[in-house]
Amino acid sequence: MYSLRPAKPSDITAILPLANEQGARHASLPKTTQSLRSFIQTSEDSFRTPKGLTAQSGNYFWVLTDQDQVVGTIAIEAFTGQKEPFYSYRRETLINASYRLKVKQSIPVLYQSHELAGYSQLHSITLASEHRNPRAIAFLIQGILLFIAEHASYFSDRLLFEFPGFKDERGESPLWNDLGQHFFQMSLKEACYHASIEDKALIAQLMPNQPLYENLLSNTTQSTLGEPQQDLADYYQAFISEGFRPSSHIDIFDGGPCLTCFTSSLWTKQESARTRLTGLPENHTDTIAMNTSKEHPLILLLPQHQPDFIQPLNLTSKEWIRWVTLNTEGMSEHHQGEGVL
Amino acid sequence: MYSLRPAKPSDITAILPLANEQGARHASLPKTTQSLRSFIQTSEDSFRTPKGLTAQSGNYFWVLTDQDQVVGTIAIEAFTGQKEPFYSYRRETLINASYRLKVKQSIPVLYQSHELAGYSQLHSITLASEHRNPRAIAFLIQGILLFIAEHASYFSDRLLFEFPGFKDERGESPLWNDLGQHFFQMSLKEACYHASIEDKALIAQLMPNQPLYENLLSNTTQSTLGEPQQDLADYYQAFISEGFRPSSHIDIFDGGPCLTCFTSSLWTKQESARTRLTGLPENHTDTIAMNTSKEHPLILLLPQHQPDFIQPLNLTSKEWIRWVTLNTEGMSEHHQGEGVL
Amino acid sequence: MIVRPIQTSDLDALYALAQSVGVGMNSLPADKAYLAKKIDRAVQSFNLSLPKEQASYLFVLADDQDRALGVCGIEASIGWDEPWYTYRISQMVHACQDINIYSNTPTLFLTNDQIGYSELCSLLLHPDARGRKNGPLLSRARFMFIRQFRELFARKIFAEMRGFNDEQGQSPFWDNLGRKFFNMEFDRIDFLTGRGQRSVIAELMPKYPVYSHLLSESARACFGKVHPNTQPALEMLKQEGLRFENYIAIFDGGPVMEAYIDDLRLIKDSIVFTAEALITDNADEQPPILLSNQSLEDFRTTLSFQYRIEGNSIQLPAQVLDALNLQDNQVTVASLYARDQSQLFTMTG
Amino acid sequence: MIVRPIQTSDLDALYALAQSVGVGMNSLPADKAYLAKKIDRAVQSFNLSLPKEQASYLFVLADDQDRALGVCGIEASIGWDEPWYTYRISQMVHACQDINIYSNTPTLFLTNDQIGYSELCSLLLHPDARGRKNGPLLSRARFMFIRQFRELFARKIFAEMRGFNDEQGQSPFWDNLGRKFFNMEFDRIDFLTGRGQRSVIAELMPKYPVYSHLLSESARACFGKVHPNTQPALEMLKQEGLRFENYIAIFDGGPVMEAYIDDLRLIKDSIVFTAEALITDNADEQPPILLSNQSLEDFRTTLSFQYRIEGNSIQLPAQVLDALNLQDNQVTVASLYARDQSQLFTMTG
CATH class of the missing domain: 2.40.40.20 (Barwin-like endoglucanases)
Incomplete structure (x- = not known):
């Protein structure tokens, strides 16, 4: 049975291989024991933040477990851009027109932007390869959104996920090869790594500051800007089902779409219900259930007709729980081939 | 009794003084007999556009009459930015940060933008001074929105109104004095005039193209960018009541707020009803009623308990009408001092 | 052979000269009305009846029968009636010492920096008149005139050299930059600029800086590179003291050669x-x-x-x-x- | 009096010299460890044991007892370890012929155009040593060195002159531009730049072009204007052939004077x-x-x-x-x- 709970220091050994998996990007997930320890410390402090105290810097780090084995991770940064600017490219179209020459042409431009500050950002999503199936993917994302729905006052009214961008047949990002590579003189992966472990001064120093004309980028880049990485369709669908949509912003490194959504319009928020423990209706479909504790949350995926979930939720009778139906609509029925996020 | 109907060539004499009133801006309203004639011609063509033919360049010009006297005007351009780029400044905030120097500062920037293309734009609003009261103002704006609600397929799903910007005690625009004046070497009024009669090449040639740091503008300008002109509160309220909100765009000349709204969320759209002529309930409050003709529309403001409106609406029994309550909420109760839009 | 101020009677000869060259000589199109106006402006300039901002001095190379076999010109002060655009190649360094990364990207900035400069232009020599140092005489005669009437000209002088284009008349610079902003063939651009539409076109060129590494290698190779036929003219200007100061022509990337007039060899010495x-x-x-x-x-x-x-x-x-x-x-x-x-x-x- | 390469034994004298001046001499702060490093780099440079990108030549003015009474320096090639920023003043013309409107706005563009140039710097003369042409000797000795060892230096040389600030040490240029992007007093900026934080600060300066008419008149008056105390040094450089080519210092707007080394009077003649x-x-x-x-x-x-x-x-x-x-x-x-x-x-x- 899948469950989600706050990461603990004792999870580090299990997290390390997930964080360091070949091909993975998730720049914000620490890769070493020491940095993971520090991240978990921050996370534990965040879960403990008492009600009423608006912790603008909370960062909540979760593990997905299956039969008590850690098989995935996910995290929420409560508010982006607090300590350092949050970088993205904003796409806009300028019009190049001359009445005399009878010319009118659209010129798309990328502007360096810090506009995606103040969002709650999902990040550091990993999943062990044998669990890359619609149920686990949907549960991972929906579960965390259920937590946000329940504890909305700790989070922004807007949510963000930087979805990985299009990759060519060699697994490389055309935008990075056109642009970032030239200024950073390193691979996309190295750049993501540096941008995550060092302060964002690196980006301020190395990224070009001037507006960029898209029509000067390579044709491949132009046609794939803002497109999601191709082998992550189920993840993408999970966000779309929740109401996330590509914004006019893209990732500065790989051109991936910045998916955004109002917290209030999340599918999981709108479809979920709060109920007394005794009042949960019998589930005829997979159901996500969560206790309402901020400090010690536990989120379970209850298979159909699951009879008893009081024990794992660690509740006494008549306490509140929040629950929602698992939504795998639009996801692939066959579970192979989902790539590394 | 106020009514709104398409402008006719015979209205020109009555429109001229409204268009040329001292202090008025409404750049898009022609100021001469000849140009008015051409505008009315375009408008009549637009009203005649048959269903199914999406006329992306429609421009509908209306007159407000009181007892058959023309006392005001309003117009709708069906889609902005069709023939020429639509210019605005987009406001965005960059973050200037150095970890080493312990510095973090917000730097607001103005970008020349053509993003407000494809909106339906209200414009050319005038009102004779003795009619600048909440009822007339609300009717003028609501009446036209009722028409848009009824004939939505001819218009964009997004609406725009460029509200005049803040003016200082001499009636001058601080943004214009800081910026436009330097490049155009003329008054704001002259610039608006040129920009309306000539093609937009003027703006392309004279306006600065580079992003502008707001913090380099004068203090007055910085503190009033995006603020509406002060003596137009009732007009502003009329738009706000309908659901219009300031966007992140401002007028390039006077820094006035670009008010935008989704057509679907217009108060008038949501509150209006369609009914058979015989079925209109007795009105206990001022009511706007409109026939549903695209080519020969007529919009009436029916005072409370108005018994008979069949005659002016030019309908036979059992035809459809659309009606909505007049909404003057939040407008001043005393009608003095409303400025020239 | 002498070089002397152009006269109204030189119109037919000038027209014949303009016809003798093909595309690419855009300041002297084979258009009689246009050329007549140019001559008229020159005659007025030699009469000192035009302000410096409008003055344009045209000279012809004349043989013993006073037939005009070549032409050359100087604009006294450019950029006043309409803007004169060039790209300046500036260096943009991005560096992070902590991880020892350093990149330098030449970047194109659209400027009007030549405003008020004098310009060398319109050099054209009839094929029959080549040899016996007629070319060097014609081109350098302008410096002798400037030396004599220094006060008619500016502090700096420049010449925009014809840029590289291939055998088919295609400019890699244009194809990779300008054309992306409005799809027009280079020869049409060339035609229009010769007809006084230069600034209209310039207004369509990209206003934001262009990082050169985004352009193709062949486009970058055009930065400051002249058409092979223009190489001798370039060498001449270099010998006389003009230098490439990182400005290039916005259409074909040809070099803008410039100097302080008082530094020119022929002026000084x-x-x-x-x-x-x-x-x-x-x-x-x-x-x-x-x-x-x-x-x-x-x-x-x-x-x-x-x-x-x-x-x-x-x-x-x-x-x-x-x-x-x-x-x-x-x-x-x-x-x-x-x-x-x-x-x-x-x-x- | 002679001018000779600095030696390790000159440290105390150099420290005393640095102490004798106040703020504004930011390349020679009164910081013994910092100065020792500078001397060490110079000694290595004279030994030719550093690559050009790191070489820095320091000279002292020494009296008959070989006491150092003045110092001056040349950086062989700047901008490699960290970017060197300047503002270039370019012209931006906006014109509409139809209605006869024309404006020209000098505009500041942040550039790294001096990359690879040689730099004249660190000129400092003890008050006791003034007179008897010691100042002119010290400053010009560098050109004699360059003349002798031309290959150690670049094609171009420049000197960034101290810009204008008022009696209270306030820079109108800084107050009206830089300070709006991060609120720091000018003397602190001056201090930090002397301690090698120059590029860290530069990274905070505005990256988009700045239309100069948006700055105050007093800030615009600082474009290319030197501090009154620096006027004699400016005159000296002009006489030797350096020119103001529309680059200014990013912090105080002081002029960047530059020249092709081969054009310098002392090199040529x-x-x-x-x-x-x-x-x-x-x-x-x-x-x-x-x-x-x-x-x-x-x-x-x-x-x-x-x-x-x-x-x-x-x-x-x-x-x-x-x-x-x-x-x-x-x-x-x-x-x-x-x-x-x-x-x-x-x-x-």
Whole structure:
């Protein structure tokens, strides 16, 4: 049975291989024991933040477990851009027109932007390869959104996920090869790594500051800007089902779409219900259930007709729980081939 | 009794003084007999556009009459930015940060933008001074929105109104004095005039193209960018009541707020009803009623308990009408001092 | 051969000259009305009846029958009626010392920095007149004129050189940059700029800086590169002291060559002598020298291969003196080539 | 008085010199460890053991007891370890011919255009040593060194001059531009730039072009304007051939003076003579000349007011010859001032 709970220091050994998996990007997930320890410390402090105290810097780090084995991770940064600017490219179209020459042409431009500050950002999503199936993917994302729905006052009214961008047949990002590579003189992966472990001064120093004309980028880049990485369709669908949509912003490194959504319009928020423990209706479909504790949350995926979930939720009778139906609509029925996020 | 109907060539004499009133801006309203004639011609063509033919360049010009006297005007351009780029400044905030120097500062920037293309734009609003009261103002704006609600397929799903910007005690625009004046070497009024009669090449040639740091503008300008002109509160309220909100765009000349709204969320759209002529309930409050003709529309403001409106609406029994309550909420109760839009 | 101010009567000859070249000579299109206007402006300029911002001096190379076989010009001060655009190549360094990363990206910035400069332009020599140093005479005669009437010109002078394009007339620079902003063939751009639509087109060029590494290698190779046919003209300008200062033409990337006028070799080092008749007309040929009279409206520049210098006077063959049409026996002298200059100096002692 | 390469033993004297000036001399802060490093780098540079990108040549003015009373320096090639920023003032014209409107707005563009240039820097003269042409000797000695070892330097050289600030040390340029992007007092900026934080600060400066008309009049007046105390140094550089080419310092707007090294007066016009002893040591004083030996590590430059030139040799007083410590009797000579140059030439004749 899948469950989600706050990461603990004792999870580090299990997290390390997930964080360091070949091909993975998730720049914000620490890769070493020491940095993971520090991240978990921050996370534990965040879960403990008492009600009423608006912790603008909370960062909540979760593990997905299956039969008590850690098989995935996910995290929420409560508010982006607090300590350092949050970088993205904003796409806009300028019009190049001359009445005399009878010319009118659209010129798309990328502007360096810090506009995606103040969002709650999902990040550091990993999943062990044998669990890359619609149920686990949907549960991972929906579960965390259920937590946000329940504890909305700790989070922004807007949510963000930087979805990985299009990759060519060699697994490389055309935008990075056109642009970032030239200024950073390193691979996309190295750049993501540096941008995550060092302060964002690196980006301020190395990224070009001037507006960029898209029509000067390579044709491949132009046609794939803002497109999601191709082998992550189920993840993408999970966000779309929740109401996330590509914004006019893209990732500065790989051109991936910045998916955004109002917290209030999340599918999981709108479809979920709060109920007394005794009042949960019998589930005829997979159901996500969560206790309402901020400090010690536990989120379970209850298979159909699951009879008893009081024990794992660690509740006494008549306490509140929040629950929602698992939504795998639009996801692939066959579970192979989902790539590394 | 106020009514709104398409402008006719015979209205020109009555429109001229409204268009040329001292202090008025409404750049898009022609100021001469000849140009008015051409505008009315375009408008009549637009009203005649048959269903199914999406006329992306429609421009509908209306007159407000009181007892058959023309006392005001309003117009709708069906889609902005069709023939020429639509210019605005987009406001965005960059973050200037150095970890080493312990510095973090917000730097607001103005970008020349053509993003407000494809909106339906209200414009050319005038009102004779003795009619600048909440009822007339609300009717003028609501009446036209009722028409848009009824004939939505001819218009964009997004609406725009460029509200005049803040003016200082001499009636001058601080943004214009800081910026436009330097490049155009003329008054704001002259610039608006040129920009309306000539093609937009003027703006392309004279306006600065580079992003502008707001913090380099004068203090007055910085503190009033995006603020509406002060003596137009009732007009502003009329738009706000309908659901219009300031966007992140401002007028390039006077820094006035670009008010935008989704057509679907217009108060008038949501509150209006369609009914058979015989079925209109007795009105206990001022009511706007409109026939549903695209080519020969007529919009009436029916005072409370108005018994008979069949005659002016030019309908036979059992035809459809659309009606909505007049909404003057939040407008001043005393009608003095409303400025020239 | 002499170089003299253009006259109204030169119109037919100028038209013939313009016809003799193809595309790419965009300041002298084969358009008679347009050329007539140009001549008219030049005539008014030599009369000093135009303000500096409008003055344009055109000269012709004339043979013994006073037939115009070449033309060259100087704009006194450009960029006033309409903006004159160039791209400046600036360096943009991005560096992070912590991880030892350093990149330098030449970047194109659209500027109007040449405003108020004088411009060398419209150089055109009829194929029949090539050889016997007619080309060098024609192109350098302008510097002699500037030397004489320095106050008519600006502090700096420049020449925008024709950029590289291939055998098919395609400009890689245009194809990779300008064309992406409005899809027009290069030869049409060339045509329009010759018809005074230069600034209309320039207004469509990208206003934000362009990082050069986003352009193709072939486009970048055009930065400051001249058309092969223009190479000799480029060499001439370099010898005379003009330099490439990182400005390029916005359409084809050709170099903008510039200098402070007072730094130009021919301005600095030309010397005024008293002219005298050369006694032995069959003296040896020497390195050619440039000679000008002191007149504005009847300005003349010619070459001499025979001369003798003694103190402040120079002896010249009769036909040279004749060609110069001196009013006062004062003649301005400079060696034709920079490499011969020291020789002239040592002769003067 | 001679000018010679700095030595490790000059540290105390250099520290005393740095202490003798206040704020505004940010390349030589009174910080002993920092200065020791600078000296070490200079010593290594004179040993030719550093690549050009790191080489920095420091010289001292030394009296008869070899006490250092002044210092001056040349960076061989700047901008490699960290970016060197300047603002370029470019012209931005906006015009509409139809309605006859024309505006020209000087606009500041952040660039790194000086990358790879040589830089004149760190000029500092002890108050006790002023007079008797010591200042002109110290500042110009660098050009004599460059003349001798031309290959150690770049194609272009520049000097960033201290910009205007008022009696209270306030810079109107900083207050109106930089400060709006991060609120820091100018003297703190000055301090940080002297401690190698220059590029960290520069990274916070505005990256988009700045239309100058948006700045206050007092800020615009600072474009290319030097501090009154720096006026003499500016005049000196102008005389030697450096020019203001529309680059200004990003912090205070002071002018960046630049030139092609080969165009500098002292490079072009200095002459190598064979040195001989001056017979009559009590000869009349003449306009002073600069003299250098041909050695790199034992480079010496000094002045002489007495000399006699005959053909390819120059006669000099015994103590001058002594000061130059010649190895091979070859001495490089130039007049101290540009205005005296022709005199020197005619003497050589």
